[in-house]
Amino acid sequence: MADPHAQEPWRARFDWGPVGAAALAGTSEVVTVVDVLSFTTALTVAVDAGIEVFPFRWRDSRAERFAQEHNAVLAVGRSEAQPGRISLSPGSILAGGRVERLVLPSPNGSTIAHDVAADGTPLIGVSLRNATAAAEWTLRRLASVPGSSVSVIAAGERWPDGSLRPAVEDLWGAGAYLAALDARGFGPFSPEACTAAATYRAVAGELSAQLRASASGRELIDLRFADDVEIAAEVDASTAVPVLQGESFLAA
Secondary structure, three states, rough: OOOHHHOOOOEEEEEHHHHHHHHHHOOOOOEEEEEOOOOOHHHHHHOOOOEEEEEEEOOOOOHHHHHOOOOEEEEEEEEHOOOOEOOHHHHHHHOOOOOOOEEEOOHHHHHHHHHHHOOOOEEEEEEOOOOHHHHHHHHHHHOOOOOEEEEEOOOOOEEEOOOOOOOOOHHHHHHHHHHHHOOOOOOOOOOOHHHHHHHHHHOOOOOHHHHHHOHHHHHHHHHOOOOHHEEEHOOOOOOOOEEEEEEEEEEE
């Protein structure tokens, strides 16, 4: 019996976090990771600037060695960032000067990307900034593969006990990408994917205000990272599609 959590035979599928990624990753020709605040937003900003980005699970001694081995800059923790140093903050990437390679750890989007990459499935990073461009790239990629599907993973956040906190901004980012696929005739959608697309459409006209008012947005604003929320709300500001090629993301 087929696993219902694989969402077959739908061509557009949606789930949450590392466990959802594990359930869907092996079932589709393309996997999309969405972590709006802030891994995939930072990723699109970096790729726009021509930076090669290496996802990594955690910033620890292993990450330091990995960065040294790849002649890359290791992003510091957001709270540790000083002027001129790059962190998970998209604003720090914009202000960080010329960097060719960047190791970008995060416990959510980056970790999912790192895990999914192990099975060789093509994976892209999507945020609100590049949702339409990513949808168009996906359609080109799948055009020659009849019946092919895409799995969209909203990264979510973590509660203090380590359990998944579904983050509404990731639902919106995934929904923006799915809505763009739907508008271009891709489908059918699973009920889960339909819900994500509908949720994005419900807030699209006031996305920036809603993002600022969300729990994650308010948290960053309180930590004095309001600029990062504004950058994340730049819907379709980017045409770059970060594709994980081997160990790193490069522009498609």
